[in-house]
Amino acid sequence: MLEVNGLIKRFGGFTSVNNVSFKVDQGEILGLIGPNGSGKSTIFNMLSGFFPPTAGSIRFQGRELAGMAPYAIIQGGIGRTFQIPRPFRRLTIFENVALAGYYGQEGRTRAKAFESAEKALTLVGLPLDRHAPVDGLGAAGLKKLELAKALATEPKLLLADESLGGLDEHEMDQAADMLNRIRAELGITIIWVEHIMGVLMRVVDRVMVLDHGEKISEGLPSEITNDPRVVEVYLGSDAVAVQAMAAARG
Amino acid sequence: MSAIFDIYLLEALINGVLLGGVLALLALGLNLIFGVIDVVWICYAELIMMGMYSMYYLYSVYHLPFVVVAIISMAGVGVLGVLLHVIVIQPLLGAAPINQLLATGGVLALLQSTATITFGIDFKNLGIRLPVIEIADMFVSYTRLLAFGVALLGMVVLYLFLSRTYTGTAIRAIAQDRQIMPLMGVDTKRIYIITSAIGGVLAGLAACLLVLQYDVHPFIGLTFGPITFMICVLGGLGSMVGGFIAAFVFAEIISVGGLYLELEWGYVFAFVFFIVMMFVRPQGLMGRRS
Numbered sequence: 001m002l003e004v005n006g007l008i009k010r011f012g013g014f015t016s017v018n019n020v021s022f023k024v025d026q027g028e029i030l031g032l033i034g035p036n037g038s039g040k041s042t043i044f045n046m047l048s049g050f051f052p053p054t055a056g057s058i059r060f061q062g063r064e065l066a067g068m069a070p071y072a073i074i075q076g077g078i079g080r081t082f083q084i085p086r087p088f089r090r091l092t093i094f095e096n097v098a099l100a101g102y103y104g105q106e107g108r109t110r111a112k113a114f115e116s117a118e119k120a121l122t123l124v125g126l127p128l129d130r131h132a133p134v135d136g137l138g139a140a141g142l143k144k145l146e147l148a149k150a151l152a153t154e155p156k157l158l159l160a161d162e163s164l165g166g167l168d169e170h171e172m173d174q175a176a177d178m179l180n181r182i183r184a185e186l187g188i189t190i191i192w193v194e195h196i197m198g199v200l201m202r203v204v205d206r207v208m209v210l211d212h213g214e215k216i217s218e219g220l221p222s223e224i225t226n227d228p229r230v231v232e233v234y235l236g237s238d239a240v241a242v243q244a245m246a247a248a249r250g
Numbered sequence: 251m252s253a254i255f256d257i258y259l260l261e262a263l264i265n266g267v268l269l270g271g272v273l274a275l276l277a278l279g280l281n282l283i284f285g286v287i288d289v290v291w292i293c294y295a296e297l298i299m300m301g302m303y304s305m306y307y308l309y310s311v312y313h314l315p316f317v318v319v320a321i322i323s324m325a326g327v328g329v330l331g332v333l334l335h336v337i338v339i340q341p342l343l344g345a346a347p348i349n350q351l352l353a354t355g356g357v358l359a360l361l362q363s364t365a366t367i368t369f370g371i372d373f374k375n376l377g378i379r380l381p382v383i384e385i386a387d388m389f390v391s392y393t394r395l396l397a398f399g400v401a402l403l404g405m406v407v408l409y410l411f412l413s414r415t416y417t418g419t420a421i422r423a424i425a426q427d428r429q430i431m432p433l434m435g436v437d438t439k440r441i442y443i444i445t446s447a448i449g450g451v452l453a454g455l456a457a458c459l460l461v462l463q464y465d466v467h468p469f470i471g472l473t474f475g476p477i478t479f480m481i482c483v484l485g486g487l488g489s490m491v492g493g494f495i496a497a498f499v500f501a502e503i504i505s506v507g508g509l510y511l512e513l514e515w516g517y518v519f520a521f522v523f524f525i526v527m528m529f530v531r532p533q534g535l536m537g538r539r540s
Contacts (some may be wrong), residue, residue: 048433070432086430088423095419102416103435113416153435 001189002027002047002157007056009042009213011107016042019056024157028220029183029190031200031221034210035162035233038191041083042213044159048080049189060157075106079155079188085142087134087149094130097121097148104153113152120151122184124178140171151182160192176203201225209233258509259476261388266505267498268390271398272459274497276474277404277481278490279452280445285425285488286445289339289350294453297334300361300468301327301457306374316378322532324454326540331450332443340442345406358471365468382463396461404455405494421445425488477517480524486534495535 002024009017017039024030032040038078046053049070058065065073074080087096097120102113116171121128124144150158160179167175176199184187194200201207209217209224211233217224224230280294291297304323308314314322316475338357342350380392420441424431431438456474464470481500485492500520508516531537 034467050432069437071435071437074433074435080433082430082433086427090426091419091423099416099423099436100434103420107437110416147436182435199436 002060002191003057003059004047005057007043007046007058008054009039009046009051010054013224016213017046018154020210020213021056022208022218024189024191027183027187027189028206029192029202029204031207032191032193032210033195033200033207036092038210038211039213040210042160043160043210044191044193047073047159048078071103072097074104074153074155077154077156078159079104079153079157080159081143081146081150081161083161083193087132087137087142087145091134092130093126093132093134093137093145094121094128096134096145097152100149101152101154103163104155108215114116116152116154117148120148123182124148140167140175142145143167143175147178151186151188155188158188158190159196160190162193172199175199177218179203198224257387259506261390262447262505262509263502264388264390265394266502268394268398268501270498270501270506271401272394272456273477273501274479274494275401275404275452275455276457276478277485277493277497278408279449279456280478280482281485281488281490281493282421282452283449284482285490286345286421287335287339288428288443288488289343290354290355290479290487291334291335291449292351292475293361293471294449295363295471295473295478296358296361297327297330297450297453298457298460298474299466299468299471300330302452302461302464302470303369303374304364305461306376306466309376310374320458323457324414324451327446327454327457328450331446331448331453334450335443335446339446340439347390359380362468362471369468371468372488373467375465376461376538378462391461400455400459404452408452411448417441417444477520484524484527484534486537489534489536492534492536 004023005021007017007020007234008015020039020043022030032043034040043052047058047065047193049065049068049072053066056066060078061077064074065076065078068076087093092097094117098113098117101109101116101120102110104116107215118128124147126141126144126148128211134142179190180203183190192200192204204221206219207217207221207224208215209227209230216233217227217230219227224242270285276298280291281321283289283294290488301323304326308319308322333353334357338353339350342353380396383390383392383395395438412422420431420434420436420445423434424436424438428438464473477500481496482493484500485494485496495520501525503520503521504516506516507519508514
């Protein structure tokens with residue numbers, strides 16, 4: 001459903017993403033990993049239209065997305081969550097999600113927006129109370145809200161950005177299950193950027209590894225954890241990640 | 251003796267409340283624009299001036315009914331607000347605040363000069379004289395009462411719009427985080443244009459009410475502009491609730507201050523109070539930034 005070809009992004013003289021191509025199939029969960037600064041977020045920013053690629057094409061369901069306005073891309077069926085949750089704190093939880101439900105697709109009615117907001121809130125397990133404020137939510141609650149906002153736009157492809165940072169182990173498992181349920185119940189295809197490798201490896205169908213803006217490996221989780229290039233990248237930068245990989249393998 | 255004195259004070263307090271309603275309406279549009287778009291329309295009072303001229307010409311020269319004239323004028327100033335946004339603000343959204351200030355300041359000079367050339371410098375008024383109502387030995391101007399009522403009604407309508415509709419919710423949301431609005435599928439450009447239209451219509455509404463109390467001339471903006479900015483700053487720029495409270499605080503100071511000395515002294519007290527407050531609480535009563 002998504003086909004990315006020769007994607008390049010330069011900021012001045014710095015190349016953040018260098019000639020990356022990949023495909024995502026309908027109903028798949030693709031894991032996108034790599035050390036800090038490897039270009040994961042830059043790719044998400046280009047997929048969601050936050051900035052245009054320097055070169056390359058992004059075809060989503062047969063339409064070219066490169067150069068489209070972000071709101072039009074969202075309405076076209078892509079949802080995105082942020083690494084650091086960004087709710088509108090002076091709106092209620094329900095307003096946050098209903099707003100996304102209303103504007104997420106063209107020509108929405110109020111009733112339809114309510115319906116998708118309620119569906120999204122139920123799925124992530126947040127209260128349907130119209131007056132509940134955002135301020136009462138903890139880290140896990142904010143992540144759920146972030147996810148509910150993206151789901152309310154009724155995407156076909158969800159870009160989930162490091163959804164589990166700051167959660168404890170139990171919450172992480174819950175969140176991983178949630179992504180599985182989102183795919184199973186709503187049929188949403190997912191690209192998941194995540195630092196916590198152990199959880200990611202359990203959930204995703206395929207993994208793509210980035211380093212310094214280049215794709216260095218792609219394949220099944222079992223293939224990736226044994227790829228010497230991947231181990232090298234993570235050895236050089238992140239000993240914890242290596243341990244996590246070992247745990248996932250073992 | 252003291253009984254009469256109390257009645258004067260009460261009259262001044264009531265007039266202060268009535269003035270406060272109109273001042274609150276003036277501050278509302280400016281606060282809405284700043285809160286949502288993060289830009290100060292320095293030429294806000296000049297938009298009101300254009301609305302007053304529209305009222306004058308349509309009513310006194312073309313003799314259309316007052317309500318029709320008011321609706322056309324409000325819509326007209328709304329269109330001016332949209333033009334101001336599309337032509338001047340939109341290209342400068344990413345620019346330094348000082349550039350935005352200078353640009354809208356330029357529009358102020360442009361509107362003043364255009365009005366001077368087109369309408370001349372003489373004072374014009376609608377010639378509507380509404381009665382003064384006498385209640386228990388106190389005199390309350392019907393014009394002020396009407397202005398207060400309509401201003402309050404306008405604010406209630408805006409409040410309902412902002413709290414009950416999706417467009418209103420989007421306007422409140424964009425004021426908090428404009429970057430992620432597109433992720434909700436919201437076209438921020440469109441929301442800005444709608445907000446600018448509302449800001450313009452509010453200026454137009456203020457024009458309809460002020461033209462009943464003041465003669466219009468090309469520099470009438472200088473009468474309302476400074477006090478409107480001070481109310482917004484005192485309330486905390488961008489805070490509509492803060493602006494509302496500040497408007498009544500200012501109005502009471504002007505009205506009660508004017509009771510003991512000349513009316514002009516009321517303004518002097520208000521400005522002194524403003525300066526002192528800027529030392530005590532520079533972010534304003536309900537300021538969201540320092």
